Each structure stands twice: as C-alpha cells, then as structure tokens.
Amino acid sequence: MELPLLHLALVGTPNSGKTSLFNALTGSRQKVANYPGVTVERKEGFFVTPLGRQVSVVDLPGTYSLRGRSPDEEITRDFVLGKASGETVPDLVLCVADSTNLRLTIRLLLELKRTGRPMVLVLNMFDIAARRGITVDVERLAKELGLPVVTSIAVRKGGTSDLLRLTDEISAKLAAEAEANSWRALSVSELRATQREADRIIADCVSLPARPDTWTARIDRVVLHPVGGLIVLALILFMMFQAVFAWARPLMELLQSGFDALGELVHTTLPDGLLQSFLQNGVISGVGSVIVFLPQIIIIFLFILLLEDFGYMARAAFLMDRIMGGAGLHGRAFIPLLSSFACAIPGIMATRVIDNKRDRLTTILIAPLMTCSARIPVYTLIISAFIPANDVWGFINLQGLVMFGLYAAGIVSALAVSFVIKFFMLRDYAPAPFMLELPDYKMPRPKSIAIGIYTRAKMFLVRAGTTIFSMMVLIWFLASFPQPPAGATEPAIDFSLAAMIGKALAPLLAPVGFNWQIAVALIPGMAAREVAVAALGTVYAIEGGKEAAEQIGQVLATKWSLATALSMLAWYIFAPQCASTLAVIRRETGSWAWMAVTFTYMLVLAYAASLLTYNVAVALGAG
C-alpha cells in the first residue's frame, strides 16, 4: 500500500539553520544568510527518505514564540496551529535549534509541545558546538523533554543522515490520534516558568565551556566601536561602489566587444532590411547593452552576499539604529533597506519582520528609493559617457565617487521622506523598540555564495531575455514603422511611431532637459529600469543608420549636453520605473492606494529633482 505523503514543518528560533536544513533535505536553493529574519515566507519542498517514504517539508520564518508579533511570525504560528486556510497541520514538527545556543529554542520547544503535534528536536550546527567544546547528553535531553533528539550539520554533506533515519523510524509508528492542542498565548509568568524549566534542563544535559567565540568578540571590538564601527561601515560601502567600477571594467569591455563583433557579423552576413535591423538594432544593441552590465551586478551581489553570510548585517543595523531612528525608522528597517540595494522586491518582502504596522508601511514606501541593481546600467552608462575617469586625490576614481554620490543621494532622500512621513502624518510618535540578536560571525561558505550569485545572475539574464527583450521588440517596432516614404531625406526614424510619441511627450519633459528619444525610452522603462538603457540603444542605433557601429555611450556623449545627463541621473534616483516593485507594494500593503501613493510621490520627486538639476547645470554653463 502506498503510504500517504508525510508532512514535516521546520520551526525554530531565527538563524538556527532551518533553511539550510530545508535546502539540504530537498536540494533547493532558498536564501540562507547569517542574520535573524532571512526567511519571511512559507516554502514547501519534497524529498524521499532512505526507506522510500515520500515527504513534504515546509520551511517557515524563524520565531521566538507562537505569539505572532509580526507578519512573518504569524505565518509560522498559523501554519503550526493549522490556522492557515486549506492547510494540513504538519504530521511531525522538526524543532531546529542552534546547538551553541539552546536556551531560547528549548523554551520555544516547551511552548510548541502544547500544540500536541508530534515533534523532534534537531540539534543543528553541531559542528560549531563540537568545535567550541560544548557537549550535549543527547539521550538525557530526549528523556527530559520526552521526545526524540537528533544532531545535524545542515551545511555538511551527509550531515542530515541521522535526521533522515529518525524520520523513517518515526513515520513508521506515527500515531494516528494526535494529542489535543492545548496551546494558547502564554502569560508572562508562564513564559518565565518555561524559560526556567528550559534553563534547568539545559543545566542538566549540556556542559558549556566558559569559552565564548573569541573571534566574534575580537571582530566586534573593532566593528561595533562607536566611532570606528561607523568608519568601517562607510569604508565597506565605499569600497563596494569603487569595486563596481574598477573591477567590472575589463569584463564589461570584453562583453561589449563581443556584442560589437556579433553586431558586425549580423550586419555583414545578412542582407540589408528589416531582419538585419531587428537583430542588429533591436536585439544586439538593445538587449546586449543591458547584458553588458552583468559583471557589475555580480560584484554588488558578491559584496552583499559576503556581508550577509559573514554576519555583518545585524551589526550594521546596530550601528545605524539611532541614525535611522532620528528619521523615524524602525531599527529593524535597516536590513530590508540594505537588501534593497540589490533589489527592492526582496527588500519590501523583508519588512515582514517589522512588528509595527505603520513602521512597516514607512519602510515599504521608501525601500524603492534605495539604489537597486537595476539602476546600475543607467548610472554606469551615463557616468562613463560624461564623467572623466580621473583620479581624485590620487587614489579615488571620480566615476566611482559620482556613483557613491548617487547611492548616498538615494539613502539621504529615503531618510528625508521617512522624516516627512513621521512629521506630517502626525503619528503619535514613540520610538519602536529595537531588539535584535547579533549572531556569531561565520566564515562565508564559497558554495552558498556561488549559489547566491548564480541565482541572481540567472534572474538578471532571464529578465534580459523576457521583459527587456519583449520591450525591445516593441521599441524596435515603434522606431521602425511606419517606414519613410521613398526619397525622404530625413533620418528614417523621424517618420516612425516612436518619434511621434516621443515628440508628443517632449514638451512635458523639455523643462527637465529630456529630448524626444529619452521620452520614448522612459515609457517602456516603466516596466523595468534597465529597459531605458536598451531602448536608448535601439533608438539611437536605428537613428544612426547603417554606419552606426558606435557604442551607445559614445552616442550619448555627442547627443546630450552634460546638463541633460545630470538631469537623467537625478531622475533615476527617484523615478518609480519598475512595475514589479509596484506590484509587490500592492501585495504587501494589500492596497492599491499605497501603490498609487508610492508611484505618485516618486514621480513628483523625480520631476522636481530633474528640473532643479537641469536648471542649475544650465546656469553653471553645462547646457
């Protein structure tokens, strides 16, 4: 007889390695990082035990209790209690503990026992515990707790074999009659009593050497120094933006010359005509001009992933807490905002760790102002075309400095908007509490970094192949049709739909110094920011005609004034040019109104910033 699917759930305190375990069991590649609150969604995966039992396992956000204080913790509570609509309650709960730090998990486990679900305690990170000289009397612990206990090393090959064996054993004799659920929110005195009980059990079963992680203490002495720490944080961010320019250059040039050669090949092998124009101008000049930025995207992700895996994120949140608090932001808003440097979408999702509704909303509203990686192509293109690659004071690259300035502008404006929200929405303001576990540092694992970068690079390329490609087809079509009448002397593009649309919009954008080509590029650019680069590539390639073998950057340098270029940079700091971000805001706030608010305020800021930049630049003689 085929046994029914066995349902497992991974529950535990934040950062105990649930997702690592999930990945190890199911072969998935869910995001793992060394700070509390990485997982904010429920994820299901499947595997087969050594004895052939089909298993479904659900990874859940970490939590210290079942009270459900914030949206992510509610997900865990509802799943464990079977409140989520249409969900089966788990047959077996795997309570995952960080073995070096059992106090909070054992307390949680005592609370979980009241739900009546069959449960196993998984002592994860047992490798670290062993290295520190922590010994656990596993049998005694199992007896005291009245449930099976198993050790595991989620990040090592074969590190979950004991757990797999135990799953088989338990599933064979899993009682059909589950115990009654007697869980209810614990009172303060019950909480205290369970923590006492947990501490007693730990004292009986675990021997801790009086040797905390000395490396963590040593690093923190520098990194959390009141002044030194902020300097280190600034240096790290500064290095990141310098690296985006300096390290990526050779690779980008290689990619660029590859695309140039490809375009040349298409040009010479295909006969003149629509197909040649489509491939050369639409696909290669358009999509190619975005793909060229892959090395930069990889570098920025490399930095963020290294910081996340090392355990620096929670420290950065500590250092920034008061500064962000001054702008009316919740201390836990820092990590979502820093993640938004990669992409606002995971950043907005990560706000689920914020318990206070209004604090969460403020963070969601300003997250799109953080400079996401999709802005990199736009910024880089314009900076390389208009800002000389001089060194300032001998060692700082001027282009890198401008890039840093743009990132800083994003951060400052996010703080300013938050401040305005706090000020004008007349919130009865009391600083929300900031309580965050600072995990021990861990050596970043090359494999997980590699997987992280691979996932991101793939996402970028898939986007280039889908969203950007389809927008490019549209732009190419608009820029190519209708064809000019025979004998026309003006460039062909002047007769196209694109030119008509662009010229119709141009008066609206003329005050900020945008020409009709930019106007055309901004419309598909609403779908995704990089599209604007691709669109400019296509429009100028078609406009340039056959001889235009020039790269888009060189074209811009001749066609735009410096004032227009600066105005474009200012526009992109603010403009809400990303359909997916707006969709996520709508989903996470559950309201179209907040999406509309975000869109409007960003558009207004973009226009104002560009207007100011353009006019100041013109007044200074850059027009």
Next chain:
Amino acid sequence: MTDTNDMRPHMPLGLAQRGYTGVIQHLSAGETGSALSDIELESRLIELGFVEGARVEVLHEGLVGRDPIAVRVDSITIAVRRREAMAVIVA
C-alpha cells in the same frame, strides 16, 4: 544569584556603562516609556533570554547617546535600546 550580587545596588540595565557585568534580579516593565505595553515588553525580553538569574554584560554601545547597547545574555548577544533595557533590573 550569589551573595556578592545581593549586596550590590540594584539598577536598570539601561543605565549600565560599557563593560558592566551583573546578574538579572527582576524585570519591571512599567514606566520605561517604551512604545510597547508592559506585558508585551516583558514577554519579549523573556523570549530573548532576559530572565532572573541570567548573567549580563554590556559589550558595546552606539555613538549617539551611547545607544543602543549590545548585551551578552548568557550565551547570546542581543542589541537593545536603552529605553527597553530600563525594564531589566540588574545587580
């Protein structure tokens, strides 16, 4: 709780300087001015391991107003603002 600790004056953790070590005597969530209700604040502190008898050490302080503080609570390090730490009475 040892005798030496009983003789030390009780004080809120929120007033402790960097380098302070002590043992938690009790929690008193009233009048801290935290945005959380008393019960909620006390529950959260307990859930992070701030219970009677736990050893604490103030490891680090922030720059602005020496806030927040990073506190070692037995085997883990917790970052917390001084305002909330006022609820933890140590000696």
